[in-house]
Amino acid sequence: AQSVSQHNHHVILSEAASLELGCNYSYGGTVNLFWYVQYPGQHLQLLLKYFSGDPLVKGIKGFEAEFIKSKFSFNLRKPSVQWSDTAEYFCAVIQGDTGRRALTFGSGTRLQVQP
Amino acid sequence: EPEVTQTPSHQVTQMGQEVILRCVPISNHLYFYWYRQILGQKVEFLVSFYNNEISEKSEIFDDQFSVERPDGSNFTLKIRSTKLEDSAMYFCASSGGTSGFRTDTQYFGPGTRLTVL
Numbered sequence: 001a002q003s004v005s006q007h008n009h010h011v012i013l014s015e016a017a018s019l020e021l022g023c024n025y026s027y028g029g030t031v032n033l034f035w036y037v038q039y040p041g042q043h044l045q046l047l048l049k050y051f052s053g054d055p056l057v058k059g060i061k062g063f064e065a066e067f068i069k070s071k072f073s074f075n076l077r078k079p080s081v082q083w084s085d086t087a088e089y090f091c092a093v094i095q096g097d098t099g100r101r102a103l104t105f106g107s108g109t110r111l112q113v114q115p
Numbered sequence: 116e117p118e119v120t121q122t123p124s125h126q127v128t129q130m131g132q133e134v135i136l137r138c139v140p141i142s143n144h145l146y147f148y149w150y151r152q153i154l155g156q157k158v159e160f161l162v163s164f165y166n167n168e169i170s171e172k173s174e175i176f177d178d179q180f181s182v183e184r185p186d187g188s189n190f191t192l193k194i195r196s197t198k199l200e201d202s203a204m205y206f207c208a209s210s211g212g213t214s215g216f217r218t219d220t221q222y223f224g225p226g227t228r229l230t231v232l
Binding site (some may be wrong): 034036042043044045046049090092100101102103104105106107108 | 119221
């Protein structure tokens, strides 16, 4: 079974610092990749997704992610975080060549941005 | 912006009781899903539903669970005889299904926190 690893469980940054959250997956075939965010008290929202084409994907609120197939990675980045980015971030994967729709999630990274 | 809604937000039940969790997916969506997150653990897929039948399910989704779309708007998850280990946050999601599975985005509801005593 495929798995998704997010190695940073809790990240604390000051405003304006740069952010990179790691995500690695185990599936060797075609993948569709997602980053979801959950702000305090809110539901999971899609930040960005990759399904094909340019491996550098831009999402909402200034976030981007880079798919590196050789490293089985899809790291999330933001050049300058804001206090409002405080949230939990989830990487998720779909096995893109199977017709399956089930998302496999990582364990999440809690980001705390200090003003 | 259309949203997935879920009721109730918190459900407390006794072990062995049946519970029904309700979801209203986004109105023109065709695929519906349930996920759950036990406290401190990952969000896990339970089941997907399309065209009035289960299209995919995980090994967690055993005979104790069932799903139904009783009318044109609701999508329900029933747990027949709850166990302590069913305590979790249950998320409903829906997706359009029209752009092909590879590009489909799943939109999540706010979740129902189920506590089994």
